[in-house]
Amino acid sequence: MGIVIIGGGQAGLQSADSLRTEGYAGEITIVADEPGLPYQRPPLSKDYLTPGKEALPLPLRGEAFFNDKDIKLLRGVSATAINRQARTVALADGTTLPYGQLILATGTRNRTLGCTGAGLPGIHGLRTLADAEELHAALPAARNVVVIGAGFIGLEFAAAARAHGCNTTVLEFAPRPMGRALTPVMGDWFAGAHARLGIDLRLSEGIDRFEAGEHGRVAAAVSTTGESYPADLVVVGIGVLPNDSLALEAGLQTEDGILVDARLRTSDPGILAVGDCANFPHPLAGGRIRLESVQNATDQARHAARTIMAAAGGQAEATVYADLPWFWSTQGPYRLQMAGLAHPQDDTLVLGDPAAAKFSVLCFRDGFLTAVESVNLPGDHLAARKLLAGSARLTRHEAETEGFTLKAAAKSLASAPA
Ligand SMILES: Cc1cc2nc3c(=O)[nH]c(=O)nc-3n(C[C@H](O)[C@H](O)[C@H](O)COP(=O)(O)OP(=O)(O)OC[C@H]3O[C@@H](n4cnc5c(N)ncnc54)[C@H](O)[C@@H]3O)c2cc1C
Numbered sequence: 001m002g003i004v005i006i007g008g009g010q011a012g013l014q015s016a017d018s019l020r021t022e023g024y025a026g027e028i029t030i031v032a033d034e035p036g037l038p039y040q041r042p043p044l045s046k047d048y049l050t051p052g053k054e055a056l057p058l059p060l061r062g063e064a065f066f067n068d069k070d071i072k073l074l075r076g077v078s079a080t081a082i083n084r085q086a087r088t089v090a091l092a093d094g095t096t097l098p099y100g101q102l103i104l105a106t107g108t109r110n111r112t113l114g115c116t117g118a119g120l121p122g123i124h125g126l127r128t129l130a131d132a133e134e135l136h137a138a139l140p141a142a143r144n145v146v147v148i149g150a151g152f153i154g155l156e157f158a159a160a161a162r163a164h165g166c167n168t169t170v171l172e173f174a175p176r177p178m179g180r181a182l183t184p185v186m187g188d189w190f191a192g193a194h195a196r197l198g199i200d201l202r203l204s205e206g207i208d209r210f211e212a213g214e215h216g217r218v219a220a221a222v223s224t225t226g227e228s229y230p231a232d233l234v235v236v237g238i239g240v241l242p243n244d245s246l247a248l249e250a251g252l253q254t255e256d257g258i259l260v261d262a263r264l265r266t267s268d269p270g271i272l273a274v275g276d277c278a279n280f281p282h283p284l285a286g287g288r289i290r291l292e293s294v295q296n297a298t299d300q301a302r303h304a305a306r307t308i309m310a311a312a313g314g315q316a317e318a319t320v321y322a323d324l325p326w327f328w329s330t331q332g333p334y335r336l337q338m339a340g341l342a343h344p345q346d347d348t349l350v351l352g353d354p355a356a357a358k359f360s361v362l363c364f365r366d367g368f369l370t371a372v373e374s375v376n377l378p379g380d381h382l383a384a385r386k387l388l389a390g391s392a393r394l395t396r397h398e399a400e401t402e403g404f405t406l407k408a409a410a411k412s413l414a415s416a417p418a
Contacts, residue, residue, distance in 0.1 A: 001026075001027075001087065001098050001099055001100035002026045002027025002028060002029060002098075002099065002100060003019060003024070003026065003027070003028050003029070003099065003100060003101045003102070003103065003308065004029050004031065004089050004097050004099040004101075004102050004103070005028065005029070005030045005031070005102075005103040005105055006031050006079045006089065006102070006103070006104050006105065006106055006246065007030075007031070007032065007104065007105035007106045007107055007243075007275070007277075008030050008031070008032025008033075008034065008038040008073065008075070009038060009041070009060075009105060009107050009275065009276075009297070010040070010041070010060065010275060010294055010297040010298060010301075011105035011107070011274040011275025011276070011277075011297035011298070011300060011301045012030055012032070012038070012103070012105035012275070012301075013030070013038050013060045013061060013301075014297065014298045014301035014302065015103050015105060015274060015301040015304055015305060016028050016030055016069070016071045017061070017065075017069065017301075018301055018302045018304075018305035018306075019305045019308065019309070020069045020070075020071070021305070022305045022306060022308075022309040023309065024305070024308070024309060024312075026100070027072070028069075028070070028071045028072065029071075029072040029073075029074060029097060030071060030072070030073045030074065031074050031077060031078070031079045031089065031091060031097070032073060032074065032075050032076070032077075033076065033077060033078035033079075033092075034075070034076070034128065034129070035075055035076040036057070036075065036129070037057070037059040037060075037061070037062075037063065037075075038059065038060045038061065038073075039057060039058045039059050039060060039129055040058040040059075040060055040294075041127070042294060042328075043058050044058075044126065044127075044128075044129065044131070044132035045126055045132070045152075045153050045156040045157050045160070046156055046160070046330045048132050048136060049132065049135060049136055049139060049157065049160035049161075050160060050163065051139075051140075051160075051163050051164050055132070055133065055136045057129075074091070077091050077092055077093050077095075078091065078092045079091055079092075079246060080092050080246075081246070081249065081250070082102065082246055082247075082249075082250035082271075083250075084250055084251065084268055084270070084271070086098075087099050087100070087102075087270065089102065099270075100270070101270055101271075101272070101308050102270060102271045102272070103271075103272050103273070103274060103304060103308075104246070104247055104258055104266070104271065104272070104273040104274070104277060104278075105273070105274050105275050105277065105297075105301070106242075106243035106244070106246065106277045107242075107243055107275060107276045107277055108127075108240035108241060108242050108243060108276045108277065108292060109127070109240060109241055109243055110125040110126075110127050110236070110237075110238075110239075110240055110241075111238045111239045111240060111241055112125070112236070113148065113207065113236055113238065115207060115208060115209050115210070116208075116209035116210065117209050117210030117211060117212065117218065118210060118236075120210050120212050120216070120217060120218040121216065121217045121218065122217040122218035122231070122232060122233055122234060123210065123218050123234040123235075123236060124138075124233070124234065124235050124236070125235070125236055125237075126153055126157055126235055126237060127240070135157070135233075135235070138233055139160070139161060139164045139166070139233070140164060142161065142164070142166050142232055142233040143166060143167060143232055144166065144167045144169075144229070144230040144231050144232050144233070145158070145161040145166040145167065145168045145169070145231065145232075145233045145234070145235070146168075146169050146170075146171065146221040146229050146231040146233075146234045146235075147161070147168065147169070147170040147171070147234070147235050147236075147237060148170075148171050148207045148221070148234065148235070148236045148237065148238060149170075149171075149172060149236065149237040149238040149239070150170050150172035150174075150177035150178065150201060150203070151177075151178055151180070151237050151238070151239060152178060152181070152329040153237040154170060154172075154235065154237030154238075155170065155177060155178065155190070155194065155329075155331045156329060156330065156331050157235045157237065158170050158194065158199050158201075158331075159194070159197060159199070159331045159332035159334075160332075161233070161235075162197050162198055162199050162332065163332065166233070167200075167230075168198070168199045168200065169199075169200040169201075169202060169221075169229045169231075170194070170199060170200070170201045170202065171202050171205050171206060171207050171221065171223050171229075172201065172202065172203050172204075172205070172206075173204065173205065173206035173224070174203070174204070175203050175204050176188065176191065176203065177190050177191055177194070177201065177203070178190065179344070181327075181338070181342070182338075182342060182373060183342050183344060183346060183348050183361055183363060183373060184344060185348050185350065185361055186336075186342075186361050186373045186375075189354055189375070190331070190334070190336075191203065193331075193332075193334055193357065194331070197332050202223065202227075205223045205224055205225050205227070206223065206224040207221055207222075207223060207224070208222045208223055208224050208226075209221075209222050210222070210231070210234065211228070217232070218231055218232070218233075218234055219231065219232070221234060240276070240292060242254075242256060242257035242258070242276065242277045242279070242290060243277050244257055244258045244277055247266065247271075247273065247277075250268075250271075252266045252267050252268060252271065253266070253267045254279075255279060255288075256279055256290055257273075257276075257277055257278055257279030257290040258273035258277055258278055258279060259279050259280075259288075260272065260273050260274075260278050260279070260280050261280075261281070262280070262281050262320040262321055262322070263303070263307040263318050263319075263320060263321065264278065264280065264300055264303055264304045264307055264321060265307060269311075272304045272307060272308070274297065274300040274301050274303075274304045275296065275297035275300060275301065276290070276291075276292045276296075276297065277290075278290065278300060280300075280321060282321070282322065282325075282341075283322050284322075284324075284325065284340065284341045284370070285341060289341075291325055293325065293326070293327045295323070295325060295326050295327065296323075296325060299321070299323040300321055300323075303319055303321045303323075306318055306319055307319075324339060324340060324385060324388050324389045325338075325339075325340065325341055326338060326339045326340075326381075326385055328381075333357070333376075334357060334375055334376065335375065335376050335378070336373065336374070336375055337373070337374045337377075337378065337381035338371065338372070338373045338374075338381075339371060339372050339381060339384040339385045339388050340363070340369075340370050340371030340372060340384070340388045341370070341371055342361075342363045342370070342371040342373060343363070343365070343370075343371075346363035346364060346365055346370065346371065347363070347364040347365070347367075347396065348361050348362065348363055348364070349361070349362045349364070349396060349399055349400065350362075351380075351399075351404075351405075351406070352377060352380070354375075357375055357376050358375065358376045358377055359374070359375055359377065360372055360373065360374040360375075360377055360380045360381075360384070360406065361373045361374075362396075362399055362406075364395075364396045364399075367395050367396050367397070368393045368394065368395060368396075369387065369388065369393065369394040369395070369396075369399065370388075371388070372384035372387075372388070372406065379406075379407055380406045380407065382410075383405075383406035383407045383409065383410035383411075384406055384410075386410040386413065387406065387409055387410050387413060390413050392413055394409060
């Protein structure tokens with residue numbers, strides 16, 4: 001029996017690709033509920049919405065890939081149930097697929113608002129190509145845009161809306177933008193940067209309700225302070241929830257995602273989970289974590305392929321997943337890159353020039369470097385990834401030395417004897 005992968009996103013596609021790279025010669029079937037070729041999500045809130053840019057499809061792999069690698073892609077059909085005893089997956093079209101190994105790569109879905117008016121026309125989410133197509137079509141005619149949530153996607157969209165000339169307001173109930181993922185110093189810098197772009201970023205102010213205009217479309221967003229903001233286009237970016245119900249209904253352990261071990265195996269050894277839907281142990285997290293990033297989706301998929309091949313007695317060695325997390329976000333002219341996992345309580349050191357929008361924030365825990373956030377300094381980001389992935393641990397004391405740069409530190413690490 002072959003391998004079935006549920007989910008045709010970044011993690012699902014990479015799992016199939018890596019299984020072939022690792023020498024798996026059996027049948028591979030990907031069950032993908034979205035239509036069309038699997039595509040990249042990151043550009044949907046960035047280049048795809050930039051004024052004057054054509055909205056081009058952004059496939060993860062070309063059509064030829066599936067033929068060349070002999071990978072069966074079932075498009076536009078969802079998996080509806082897993083029968084672990086019979087080792088089968090039921091599909092919405094009535095078919096049943098047998099599997100030897102099953103990989104769950106079901107990703108996440110957007111959280112939705114439950115407030116009055118949340119379902120009015122003109123209020124959008126941003127996760128799928130279909131969502132981005134609607135926004136791409138709506139932006140040129142929009143005047144007053146309100147974004148709910150100052151997370152990565154909300155702020156990327158806000159910068160795009162502002163670049164289209166829209167009056168753009170962002171409502172965020174927390175006191176800082178991107179507060180879950182960034183250090184306070186970086187969050188505060190971005191609050192100022194968005195204000196300089198002309199975005200009205202309202203912190204510590206949530207959404208109370210939406211009001212409709214004459215034609216039944218959204219016309220205003222009323223915040224928790226009672227303020228009313230005119231709105232003809234609204235984007236809700238308040239985070240995501242893992243798609244773990246298939247796993248839960250099949251009796252697998254779930255808790256904010258599908259629980260897997262360090263080799264990405266669920267509580268059933270015949271089933272693995274990877275990407276946004278997986279909740280896994282990571283040494284840098286000091287426990288379990290669920291990450292939503294391209295790096296995590298692709299690296300976990302590679303590890304999962306090795307786990308499967310090693311269990312089948314192949315050449316591959318099953319490796320514990322402990323890869324360095326990294327992430328990026330482009331908000332107007334600002335390219336933010338992060339390496340490692342920053343904690344709001346980390347001790348920080350700023351290098352570079354925040355006023356010129358070229359700087360890095362180094363995070364230290366117990367005196368050692370644990371994460372680096374960079375703005376418009378891709379060289380610093382790459383150096384930080386090398387430093388954090390290596391075994392030598394940079395101290396705050398070393399980073400404070402006159403003339404210290406991340407690039408030089410990474411270079412000297414590379415040339416140091418093993
Ligand atoms: C607008 C946007 C911008 C982003 N920008 C960045 C960025 O700049 N940098 C970054 O690192 N990350 C970014 N991300 C996050 C990144 O795209 C995700 O972390 C990554 O796509 C996760 O891959 P995945 O395969 O785990 O999940 P997904 O890409 O969500 O793929 C899962 C797929 O499985 C399908 N599926 C679910 N259930 C079933 C079922 N029962 N049957 C069949 N199919 C099913 C889903 O419909 C989906 O197509 C962004 C995400 C979005 C939405």
